[in-house]
Amino acid sequence: MKFSFTEEQDEFRSVLRRFLEDKSPSTEVRRLMATADGWEREQWAKINSELGLTAVAIPEAYGGHGFGLSEQCIVLEEMGRSLLCAPYFGSAVLAASAILYAGTEEQKNELLPGIASGSTVATLAFTEENGSWDNSGLTTIFDKSKNEYNITGTKSFVLDGTTADLIIVLARTPNTKKDEGLSLFAVDGQASGLKKEPLKSVDETRKLARIHFDQVPAKLLGVEGNAAGPMKKTMTRSIICLANEMVGGADRLREDALEYVKMRMQFGRSIASFQVTKHKATDMLADVELAKSAAYFAAAAYDEEDDETEEAASIAKAASSEAYMQTAIHSIQMHGGIGFTWDNDTHLWFKRAKSSEVFLGDPAHHHEKMMTIWDA
Amino acid sequence: MTEHTEDYVRKEARTWLENNWDPNLDLFEWRNKLADSGWGLPNWPSDWYGRDLPVGLVPIVEEEFQRIGALPIPKSGIRMLAAATILNHGTEMHKEKFLRRIVTGEDVWCQLFSEPGSGSDLAGATTKAVMAGNKWVVNGQKVWTTSAHKAHWGLLLARTDMDATKHDGLSYFIIDMKQPGVETQPLKQMNGYASFNQVFLTDAEVLPDFQVAELGDGWKVATTTLMHERRAADSLRAWGQVPNSEGPIYDQERAEIETTMAPYKWYPQRAGRVDLIMQRAKETGAIKDPAVRQEIAKLMTLHKSAEWTARRARSAQEQGKPQGPEGSLGKLAASNVARAAAKVHTMISGADSMLSGDDSPENGTVAEVLISFPASSIAGGTDEIQKNIISERVLDMPKETRFDAGKPFKDIPRNTIS
Ligand SMILES: Cc1cc2nc3c(=O)[nH]c(=O)nc-3n(C[C@H](O)[C@H](O)[C@H](O)COP(=O)(O)OP(=O)(O)OC[C@H]3O[C@@H](n4cnc5c(N)ncnc54)[C@H](O)[C@@H]3O)c2cc1C
Ligand SMILES: Cc1cc2nc3c(=O)[nH]c(=O)nc-3n(C[C@H](O)[C@H](O)[C@H](O)COP(=O)(O)OP(=O)(O)OC[C@H]3O[C@@H](n4cnc5c(N)ncnc54)[C@H](O)[C@@H]3O)c2cc1C
Numbered sequence: 001m002k003f004s005f006t007e008e009q010d011e012f013r014s015v016l017r018r019f020l021e022d023k024s025p026s027t028e029v030r031r032l033m034a035t036a037d038g039w040e041r042e043q044w045a046k047i048n049s050e051l052g053l054t055a056v057a058i059p060e061a062y063g064g065h066g067f068g069l070s071e072q073c074i075v076l077e078e079m080g081r082s083l084l085c086a087p088y089f090g091s092a093v094l095a096a097s098a099i100l101y102a103g104t105e106e107q108k109n110e111l112l113p114g115i116a117s118g119s120t121v122a123t124l125a126f127t128e129e130n131g132s133w134d135n136s137g138l139t140t141i142f143d144k145s146k147n148e149y150n151i152t153g154t155k156s157f158v159l160d161g162t163t164a165d166l167i168i169v170l171a172r173t174p175n176t177k178k179d180e181g182l183s184l185f186a187v188d189g190q191a192s193g194l195k196k197e198p199l200k201s202v203d204e205t206r207k208l209a210r211i212h213f214d215q216v217p218a219k220l221l222g223v224e225g226n227a228a229g230p231m232k233k234t235m236t237r238s239i240i241c242l243a244n245e246m247v248g249g250a251d252r253l254r255e256d257a258l259e260y261v262k263m264r265m266q267f268g269r270s271i272a273s274f275q276v277t278k279h280k281a282t283d284m285l286a287d288v289e290l291a292k293s294a295a296y297f298a299a300a301a302y303d304e305e306d307d308e309t310e311e312a313a314s315i316a317k318a319a320s321s322e323a324y325m326q327t328a329i330h331s332i333q334m335h336g337g338i339g340f341t342w343d344n345d346t347h348l349w350f351k352r353a354k355s356s357e358v359f360l361g362d363p364a365h366h367h368e369k370m371m372t373i374w375d376a
Numbered sequence: 377m378t379e380h381t382e383d384y385v386r387k388e389a390r391t392w393l394e395n396n397w398d399p400n401l402d403l404f405e406w407r408n409k410l411a412d413s414g415w416g417l418p419n420w421p422s423d424w425y426g427r428d429l430p431v432g433l434v435p436i437v438e439e440e441f442q443r444i445g446a447l448p449i450p451k452s453g454i455r456m457l458a459a460a461t462i463l464n465h466g467t468e469m470h471k472e473k474f475l476r477r478i479v480t481g482e483d484v485w486c487q488l489f490s491e492p493g494s495g496s497d498l499a500g501a502t503t504k505a506v507m508a509g510n511k512w513v514v515n516g517q518k519v520w521t522t523s524a525h526k527a528h529w530g531l532l533l534a535r536t537d538m539d540a541t542k543h544d545g546l547s548y549f550i551i552d553m554k555q556p557g558v559e560t561q562p563l564k565q566m567n568g569y570a571s572f573n574q575v576f577l578t579d580a581e582v583l584p585d586f587q588v589a590e591l592g593d594g595w596k597v598a599t600t601t602l603m604h605e606r607r608a609a610d611s612l613r614a615w616g617q618v619p620n621s622e623g624p625i626y627d628q629e630r631a632e633i634e635t636t637m638a639p640y641k642w643y644p645q646r647a648g649r650v651d652l653i654m655q656r657a658k659e660t661g662a663i664k665d666p667a668v669r670q671e672i673a674k675l676m677t678l679h680k681s682a683e684w685t686a687r688r689a690r691s692a693q694e695q696g697k698p699q700g701p702e703g704s705l706g707k708l709a710a711s712n713v714a715r716a717a718a719k720v721h722t723m724i725s726g727a728d729s730m731l732s733g734d735d736s737p738e739n740g741t742v743a744e745v746l747i748s749f750p751a752s753s754i755a756g757g758t759d760e761i762q763k764n765i766i767s768e769r770v771l772d773m774p775k776e777t778r779f780d781a782g783k784p785f786k787d788i789p790r791n792t793i794s
Contacts, residue, residue, distance in 0.1 A: 003684075004691035258771060273774035278767035279760070285771065286709060289702045290681035297684040318677045367673030368666075374654055374676075375663055 003300035005074075013074050016051060020082035023047050026345045029205060032085035033348075036198065037163045038207035044086045048118040054092040055116040058100070063113030068303040069237065073244035073295070080248030083348055085205050087121045090159035093241045094234065095122035095168045101230035102184040102222040111166070111186060123164035125155035125211055126231070133235075133361040135170075135228065136178050140213065142171040142185065149185060149220050150193075151213040157359075161209025162196045165189045169218060170231060179228035185218035192216070203355035205348065236313045239360050240302055243295040243316035246356050247288060250324040253349045254284045257331040264336075277334065284327050291316070291323035311373045314366035321357040321366075328353040385433050389415060389440040397446040399623035403632070406625060407449060407480040416449040416479055424463065424471055425479050432694025445619050447629055449479055452608070452640055454523060458485040458531055458550075460604040465589045465597045470550065474529070484636050486527035486553065487605075488518040488575060489598065493791035495520070496761050498533065498602075499543050499595055500780075500790055503577060505534040512549065512582040514557070517574065520755075523639045524560040524573040527553040532582070533598050536591055538786045545785050546594030550586045557581060567747045571639030605756045606707045645744040646751045647710060648717025650679050652738065653724070660737075662724040671723055675716045682709035701770045708762050711753035718749040 005013070024047075032039055048054055057072035058064025072092075079088060096115050099108060099122075114120030130137040140153025151171050161167070167189055173181035187194070195212040222230065258281055261272040271277055298316035301309040328350040332339040339346050361369070392415055401409075410416030411425045418437050420426020429437070441448045459478045462470045477483040494500035503516025514534055524530065530551045537545035551558070557580030562570035589597045618629050633641065653672060657663040663672075682705075689703040722729045725737050729746060736743035753759040767773040780788045 004688060004695055004697070258773075262773065270774055273777070275764070275776065278771075278773050279763040281771050281773060282708070282763040282766045285701055285766065286705045286712075289705055290678070290685050290709065293684040293688045293702065294677070294681045296688065312680075315677050315680050318673070319681050322677075363674075364670060367670050367677070370673045370676065371663070371669045375658070375669075 003070075003296045005070075009071065009074060012071070013078060016075065016078045017081070019047075019051060020078055020084055024082040024084045026083070026348065029083050029085055029348060033204035038160070038205065039085050039087055039163070045118060047084075047086065053088065054096075054118045057092070058096055058112050058116040062100075062108050063116040068299075069240060070296075070299045070303050073241060073299040076241050076245040077248035077295075080245035080352075081252040083205050083249065083252075083352060087123070087160040087163060089206075089238075089241070089245070090123035090164065091115055091121050093238050094124035094159065095164075095166065097234040097237045098124050098168045098184055098230060099186075099221065101233045102227055104222055107186070107219075107221055114166075120165050121160065121163060122166040122168060123158055123160050124168045124170075124234070125158045125161065126170040127155065127157045129154060129156045129210070131157065133365060135182060135231070138170065138172055138182070140169070140171040141174045142183060142218065143174070144224075149218045150215045151185060151187065151218045152215055154210065154212050156199070156208075156210045158209045158211055160207055161211050162198050162207065167194075167211070168221070169213070170227060171218075173225060176225075181225050182227040182231065183224050184221040184227040184230065186221055187213075187216055187218045191218075201355065203351040205352060206355055235360070236310055237302065239313045239317045239366075240295070240298045242356060242360050243291075243313070243320040244299060246320040246324045246353070247292045247295045249349050249352055249356075250288045250291065250320065250327045253324075253327050253331045253346065253353075254281075254288050256346070257281070257284070257327075257334045261334050271334075280330055280334065284330050287323040287326055291319040294319040311370050314361075314369045314373075317361060318363040318366040318370075321363045324353040325357050380430060380433065382433065382436055385418075385429065386436050386440060389418075389437045390443075393440055393444050393446050397444055399445070399621065399625050401625055403447070403625050403628040404480055404482065406447065410449055411476055411479040417451075420459075421463070424475050430694050432690045435690070445621055447618075447625060450481060450629075450632075450637065452643065453637065454485040454487045454527075454531070455481070455483070456608065457487060457601050457604050458529070461531065461548075461588065461597060461601045464600050465548075465593075467585075469585060470588070474550070481632065481636070483528045484523055484526045486521050486524045486530045486575075487601065488521055488524070488530045488532040488551065488577075489601075490518065490520045492517060492519050496758055498598065499546065500788075501533050501535055501546060502790070503532075503534045504538075505532075505536050505547060505549065505582065507584075511584060512587070514549075514551065514577045514580040514582060516577050518577070519574050520563070520572045521560070521575050522572045522755075524553065524575045525562055526636055526639065529553060530558075530575075531601060533594050535785065536594070539784045540592065541782060542780050542785045542788060543595045544592050546598070547591050548588040548594040548597040549582045550588060551577075551580060551582050552586075555580060566750075567642060567744060569639070569642055571642070602757065606704075606762070608756075642744055642748050645741060646714065646748040648714040648749055648752075649721070649741065649745050650675065650713065650717050652741070653717065653720055656721070656724050656737065656742070660724055660726075662726070665723075668720075668723050671716075671720050675713070675720045678709070678716055679713050682706070682713055685709065701766075704766055704770055707756065708759060708766070711759050714749040714752040718746050721745050 053075050055064040056067050056075055060066040099111050115122050128137055142149050142151045151169055167187045169185045169187050193214040193216040197210045199208040199210055201208045261277050264271045294316040298312040301312045331346050335346055338344050396409055414425060414427035418427040418429040419431045419434050422428045455478045462474055489498055491501055505512045505514045530553050532549040532551045533546055535545050536547040557578050559576040560573045562573050564570045618626055657672060662668045685702050686706055721742050725742055728737050732743040733740045764776060768775055
């Protein structure tokens with residue numbers, strides 16, 4: 001397998017990078033993160049329509065551009081770099097994948113074009129208050145009467161849960177366990193019986209919500225009781241996306257810290273001239289570059305349907321979680337006192353590093369996942 | 377160029393191997409075939425035993441060797457550093473005289489760089505070469521010289537001008553190790569082997585033709601050798617593993633490993649033997665321990681990420697892109713992998729980690745990992761020196777403050793034992 005980027009991909013990345021530097025400077029990030037929603041419909045529509053970001057990986061048959069995961073991961077890496085405040089991950093990654101893998105042809109035709117164009121903002125409600133990333137902790141149930149489905153339960157840590165137009169929900173047949181009896185549903189964001197509560201998140205650039213479902217009418221996606229497979233694929237894909245988003249943020253932090261130490265003088269010399277700083281900067285480079293390799297490899301493996309995809313996804317997530325957090329810690333340190341202030345931008349990425357470290361499973365969770373694969 | 381596509385190269389290599397590989401050949405007959413055809417070192421120039429193949433395609437050829445069970449040219453040891461240096465800076469005579477016997481493995485080489493007074497600071501070498509009559513006469517002491525006791529030839533860094541500045545007063549030579557003026561004394565290492573030596577040079581002689589590049593260019597040439605040494609560091613892992621197959625040629629290669637190549641026997645262990653981890657964890661039952669599982673997964677994450685980084689660098693190179701930062705991190709990553717692997721082997725082996733030799737797991741191999749890995753972060757330039765180099769060259773950070781620049785070498789403070 002090859003996993004270096006083609007000229008077209010490199011070109012796409014550099015256009016996107018310039019574009020996001022222009023549209024999402026940290027002043028804009030700070031403005032949006034202070035709002036309740038965390039993003040603005042009009043402003044996001046403008047950014048999205050210019051480059052078709054939500055369409056990138058959705059098949060052409062459903063209104064997308066039909067590129068692979070590797071291309072979508074370029075988008076995510078650049079978004080992670082610029083900390084763009086937009087409802088992208090929940091919609092174009094989590095929800096779109098769930099619909100793509102679980103939905104019938106008709107449902108894909110109905111739901112995906114809106115997500116691709118950006119006119120529909122979707123999200124995926126799967127985690128619950130116990131914070132478990134696998135299906136063992138899932139208690140939300142559905143009941144069926146006359147082919148009408150209703151959902152009851154509480155979902156938590158839902159990305160953009162208060163603002164999404166469409167909520168894809170994972171629920172189970174009562175009295176089933178783990179991977180049995182799981183079904184995916186589409187729920188209108190305005191449906192009756194929904195109660196949405198914003199959660200206060202450490203990372204203000206990424207809004208989370210708790211959603212209570214009380215007999216909420218829902219449309220079944222695909223076949224009843226059959227969602228374990230599609231959810232697994234959705235998770236693998238989303239984990240790879242998150243890892244790529246994370247290495248983008250980590251690299252940005254690393255570069256900013258490097259630029260800062262080169263500029264700052266103490267003791268009559270540049271603090272970049274202290275060997276301890278030089279060695280730290282080298283460790284950061286090694287951490288980030290190794291994590292990038294894992295993230296890129298996982299995306300390429302996914303596109304090529306390689307047997308190693310699932311373990312590569314977990315390796316990528318573990319590596320990028322450690323690299324991002326460690327880079328963030330070093331970056332604050334290298335800035336000294338100013339790094340601990342609100343006005344310095346470092347903490348924005350530090351907090352994204354923290355939330356991403358845990359989101360979709362922390363390193364320990366993914367370590368155990370790889371071992372389960374290897375010890376089979 | 378169609379010749380350089382993956383599929384084309386694979387097919388060509390496969391066809392050649394199918395027509396030529398024969399486990400009943402004599403080892404040197406086989407290696408001479410590899411030299412003549414260029415398939416042994418396909419990225420070498422076609423004028424000199426190679427096929428001009430981009431480095432990125434070499435793994436394709438290696439896969440074909442593995443597929444058919446053919447023995448590759450052993451690519452470890454100082455021989456390969458000598459070859460890279462000669463290909464870059466040597467004269468036609470050097471190439472004629474040395475390269476073929478490097479490919480066939482008939483000549484053993486060593487690297488006479490480090491001295492008691494200068495290791496990291498290689499440019500501080502004080503071994504002197506003086507022109508007397510029509511040859512160079514060399515006096516001084518080298519140390520940590522791997523394979524010196526087996527070597528036919530040595531790559532020698534020596535001072536030819538005490539009045540020049542530190543880096544400008546050095547020259548580079550190829551020295552005949554089998555002469556009376558060269559005395560080697562093995563040094564026993566912490567792991568019990570004695571693969572490195574002290575080398576005493578007392579009026580040792582070098583013919584003028586055996587000088588590499590110009591007088592005073594020694595540092596520049598040494599840098600080439602060192603760059604190749606850094607790159608080779610992460611390829612040590614798989615060395616010395618002859619396929620388990622039967623046949624005279626395999627026996628011959630095994631015998632070579634026990635004799636001329638013996639100094640490198642423990643090199644896979646120094647790299648951490650990650651390949652043994654899962655198997656050992658399953659055999660011992662340690663795999664059931666959640667703490668061990670976490671550490672194994674951490675190690676594998678590091679190991680795989682490092683491997684993929686090397687592949688990423690190769691892919692980029694294959695596409696003709698300029699080298700990115702990922703290409704310079706292999707040696708540091710290899711030290712980290714080795715350290716982490718030793719820790720995990722210890723967790724897996726538990727109390728058995730206190731044992732060595734045939735009382736220890738895998739007939740001593742595990743014990744050997746536990747007492748060999750520290751060499752990884754020292755040999756070929758310490759981790760600290762790697763970090764200085766990367767921060768200055770890749771990250772463009774300020775250079776280390778120097779106390780030895782701009783003055784004649786003889787006026788620079790240095791170790792009294794030099
Ligand atoms: C929570 C908090 C409370 C504080 N309270 C007070 C207070 O009450 N009163 C007060 O006077 N100050 C206070 N400070 C300031 C604090 O003492 C300084 O921030 C600290 O000494 C670092 O100085 P600096 O911020 O200028 O960073 P710099 O000196 O610019 O350091 C930046 C980076 O360079 C490194 N560095 C600098 N010099 C060297 C060197 N010679 N060798 C190696 N590395 C070096 C540093 O370790 C750091 O990683 C506080 C800071 C914080 C974060
Ligand atoms: C197994 C093995 C095989 C070897 N084979 C060979 C061989 O075949 N030929 C050969 O010529 N040499 C060989 N060496 C020698 C090796 O290259 C040197 O040991 C190495 O470069 C370090 O030099 P030194 O031992 O003099 O340590 P020193 O240079 O004295 O270093 C001591 C410590 O100081 C640190 N240090 C030194 N300078 C700096 C700096 N500028 N910044 C930060 N820290 C610094 C080092 O990182 C190290 O931790 C071998 C070594 C080993 C262990």
